[in-house]
Amino acid sequence: MNKPWLKHYDKGVPADVQVPEIPLWKLLEGSAQKYPDHVALEFLGYTMGYRQLWESVLRFAGALRAQGVQPGDRVAIMLPNSPQFVIAFYGTLAAGGVCVNVNPLYTPRELRHQLSDSGAETLVILDMLWPRYAEIEQEVPVKRVFTTGIQDYLPFPKNLLFPLKARREGRWVKLPQHPKRLDFKKALRAATPTDQPYPAKPDEVALLQYTGGTTGVSKGAMLTHRNLVANTYQSLAWGGDEVKELEGKGVMLGAIPFFHVYGMTVAMNYGLAAGYKLVLLPRPEVKPCIEAIEKHGVTHFPGVPTLYIGFINFPGIEKRKVGTVKVCISGSAALPVEVAKKFEELTGGKLVEGYGLTEAAPCTHCNPLSGQRKMGSIGIPMPGIDAKILDENLNELPPGEVGELAVRGPNVMLGYWQRPEETQKAIKIDWLLTGDMARMDEDGYFYIVDRKKDMIIAGGYNIYPREVEEVLFTHPKVAEAAVVGLPDPYRGETVAAFIVPKPGVTLTQEELDKHCRENLAAYKVPRIYEFRSELPKSAVGKVLRRELREAALKERQKVEG
Known part of the structure; x- marks a missing residue:
């Protein structure tokens, strides 16, 4: 297949990536072996090293197994960005479970659908969200609930002050004695770390990532260990020689939510696989982002256009010390050209538009960081990804013509959980139909014209x-x-x-x-x-x-x- 985009790859970016046949948790284990004493997570003043993080992951895997969780069982995680999210996510995989990312903003109705549809028998939830679960408890298959609070991983005296502040603001929830409820931190302390993390095969499902909630009933994209490992490697490779030098030294800002597939891959999995310090923010707000950049010397700031718009319009931003930022990839929605220009003037870093979708784990396209960038374009396909534009009859269209964008690669999902008909509509002869109207120019740069339905x-x-x-x-x-x-x-x-x-x-x-x-x-x-x-x-x-x-x-x- 003709791939005109390959000639626009930055120095050091390969045409393809060799995806190792390993479970996703191996990426974290590798960094824990290479950088045991480096800081892995920084959370509102609390720090955790790679060795400690990996041990916590193995402890949570042990706790799940002690509770009867078997390989293939679904574990729903309803948490903001926090050490608990990272531990629960990788611990579930190390136990052989399948993660189900749940948005903490979900109402009881949305939570009921996701728990029932996924068949999750285990839920890890923020203590303040307990009432939402309690409202639907009788209608979902959950057998055990691990509860945890923001204060569980705060340094002294913040850990004591946080509950007082939450009470003053009326957000504090007194947890009941309940036969299904387990305390996350106590369970970790009591657990025997597993000495044999589950050796998942590449095509086993690692994650059910729900999508399409704004267009009807939300459905679970089945993302395998191969899909998630591949997209992490593809994202790492995109930095070329420039980013390779930051391995073990970079600082990743984890502001975009990890329960969203973009944050999970481009911030969490990417950052931990590269041995970076991951600075966790429970909410993606502009002021804490700026403060984190200044305090921690953030090098990588993945985000969404609204975050960058807030950044460039923040009062007094010209005087802030934000010059450590090197790499920012904007995803999830179209990045206005003017926003990218202004952001780069302020930081001296690079802000490029990328593109992806849940069903592709999620990244498929990005503008080169150093080479030719075409403003308004989502860029070119990343290593190992093919893309083309199709008409209504699935015939390939020539450059310049508008049609539906289709993609193919090792990062494309198995299909939708328990929805074979939806899967057949989305995947045609190995090609994933994105539902986005787009065109490709002569150089292989793609432009999203819009969502088919918008x-x-x-x-x-x-x-x-x-x-x-x-x-x-x-x-x-x-x-x-x-x-x-x-x-x-x-x-x-x-x-x-x-x-x-x-x-x-x-x-x-x-x-x-x-x-x-x-x-x-x-x-x-x-x-x-x-x-x-x-x-x-x-x-x-x-x-x-x-x-x-x-x-x-x-x-x-x-x-x-």
Whole structure:
């Protein structure tokens, strides 16, 4: 197959990666053997070395086995970024279990679906979230619940002050005596570390990562040990010679949630496999990110566009010491060109847009860190990944034509958990259909035009929200923008833009309309502008266009009603 992108790889980036046939936990074990005394985790002042982390992982594996957890059993983890998350994740794999990442923001209804669908009999949950589990306890297959609190891994005196603060804020939950409940930290202390971590075969499932919740019923992508090891190696290889020099010395900022596949691979697995210090933040907020960069000399800052937008607009950012940042890969949503430029001016580091999806563990494309970057492009396929653009009949389209992006590689999932029909729709002759409309240029750089389902059809024209958003972001008074299609009796759909202005500025519809008319064909110009103080976002920071659309429709019904 012709791969025009290979000639644009940075120095030291291989065309393919040799994926070792090992369980995912071997990556952490390897770093613990190489760098036993290096700091592995830093959490709000608490530090844990690689040797200690690996021992805790083996202890948790021992605790799970003592509770009767067998290879293949599902263990749900409902925690923010914390030492407990890392220990529970790798400990589950070392016991032979299958991890099920659960968003801590989930409501009881969403939690019920995920526990029931996965068949998880073990749950590791933050103490404050116990009431959500208690509400659905009788409706799910869970047999044992490990509870843990943020205070369990805080240094003195923070460990004593945190519960007092939580009580003052009304967030403290007094845990009941309960036959299913086990204390995470006590269980670790009492457990005998396993001396034989489970030797999983490459094609055994390591993780059920749920996806598609915004488009219907959430389904579990079955990601194998090979998928996760491969994508970690592919991500490490992407840094080329420049990043190889940081092995055992880099500092990874773990701000994006590990329960999301992007944070799990690009921050947690990547950071630990490379022997970095992983600085954990329980919430992806801008101020703690800046403080962590200054305090720990962060070199790697993976994030999402909303985090970088907050960073460049943070008051006094020009005076902060953020020059240690070297590598930032933005994922999960489109990165506005203006944001990347400003971020690089402020830090001197490199911020490149990448692309991936849960079903590919997740990274498939990225712009080169040192070589040619094409702003607005998701870049080129990473080592060992093939990509092409297909029409509705699955025929390959030539460069420049818009169609559906399809990818193939050792990182692509086995399929959806207990959903063979959905799997058949997503994977065709070894190719994963992404659901994203895209094009490829002559050099092999790919451009996401938009989600298939987000495309707006107005007056017979196809309009891609991302293109309109890119133009809105170039307006100097715009901090955030999102575009959706709303029903229109004449055009079928019309373009609606939701805008968050920069702090302290006055912005009018007339200004935006003039700006858009100068930069877009008339049929793409928004007919509706709404100003907001913030946009609804998912836990990982992706703007939820669906929620904007639904809120606008409800508002319209009120007015018309």
